[in-house]
Amino acid sequence: MVRVIQISDTHLSPSKQHFEANWAPLAHWIAQHKPDLVIHTGDVTIDGADQEADGAYCATQLASLGVPVLAVPGNHDVGEVGNPHQPVNDERLDRFRGHFGDDRWLRDVEGWRLIGLNSMIFGGGPEEALQTQWLETAMADAAGRRIAWFMHRPLFIESPTEADTGYWSVKPEPRRALLDLLHRYRVKIVASGHLHRWHEIRLNGTHYVWGPAASFLVGEKLAPPMGGTARLGAVIYDIDGESIEVNIRPVAGLTDYWIDDVVHEVYPPREAEA
Numbered sequence: 544m545v546r547v548i549q550i551s552d553t554h555l556s557p558s559k560q561h562f563e564a565n566w567a568p569l570a571h572w573i574a575q576h577k578p579d580l581v582i583h584t585g586d587v588t589i590d591g592a593d594q595e596a597d598g599a600y601c602a603t604q605l606a607s608l609g610v611p612v613l614a615v616p617g618n619h620d621v622g623e624v625g626n627p628h629q630p631v632n633d634e635r636l637d638r639f640r641g642h643f644g645d646d647r648w649l650r651d652v653e654g655w656r657l658i659g660l661n662s663m664i665f666g667g668g669p670e671e672a673l674q675t676q677w678l679e680t681a682m683a684d685a686a687g688r689r690i691a692w693f694m695h696r697p698l699f700i701e702s703p704t705e706a707d708t709g710y711w712s713v714k715p716e717p718r719r720a721l722l723d724l725l726h727r728y729r730v731k732i733v734a735s736g737h738l739h740r741w742h743e744i745r746l747n748g749t750h751y752v753w754g755p756a757a758s759f760l761v762g763e764k765l766a767p768p769m770g771g772t773a774r775l776g777a778v779i780y781d782i783d784g785e786s787i788e789v790n791i792r793p794v795a796g797l798t799d800y801w802i803d804d805v806v807h808e809v810y811p812p813r814e815a816e817a
């Protein structure tokens with residue numbers, strides 16, 4: 544049996560320590576549950592997209608867990624397509640890769656193929672085309688393995704056919720192409736972060752897992768109503784051959800910080816980039 548733990552949205556920084564107190568209990572909980580692999584589904588940093596020190600600090604923290612860690616980038620780690628303040632670009636992607644390794648990856652574990660995707664480039668640019676090509680190959684040569692995707696932004700909030708939800712989920716056009724691939728290869732699990740909510744959706748044979756954050760919650764002033772609950776935690780995947788058991792779990796000792804209380808300090812308004 545192989546145990547994978549998904550953690551998400553730790554939002555750590557040496558200069559903005561608003562959520563720092565949640566790291567030690569999370570690390571302790573991970574050690575207690577003895578995973579073979581930890582997957583971080585993004586927003587590792589407060590602002591790794593622009594602050595070299597944030598990436599360096601978080602890479603050290605992840606390494607201190609003493610188990611293999613794979614990460615995919617969140618919007619705060621590399622920016623995102625179409626964001627006027629922090630567009631994802633080569634410099635930001637290189638910074639992420641320098642600290643955390645490839646922004647897309649695959650690992651074969653028991654009867655499963657785990658695939659990490661960079662959801663911050665969905666919807667544009669040459670990097671997206673490269674990733675799509677890579678993903679199609681990764682799916683085609685899975686050789687009968689069951690497939691799980693890990694990404695920061697969820698494919699959708701309520702329905703695969705919903706309109707653009709703005710900041711919250713993948714845009715309709717890249718979503719359609721991904722869902723087409725997902726159906727063709729019968730992807731069993733799509734695990735995401737970003738929403739800082741605890742939720743599961745089972746639809747047409749796919750289990751969508753919203754991995755809760757391990758930093759802060761988002762109040763109603765900053766986020767529209769959506770599924771699941773505002774609750775911190777992490778996810779345990781116990782994989783045995785072709786079977787998998789998925790459990791979203793609370794993490795003892797985490798403090799329920801609310802971003803609404805400190806957003807002016809942590810994420811003050813920014814100038815648009817030229």
Ligand SMILES: [Fe+2]
Pocket residue numbers: 552554585586617737738739756
């Ligand atoms: Fe986040």
Ligand SMILES: [Fe+2]
Pocket residue numbers: 585586617618619695736737738
């Ligand atoms: Fe995010």
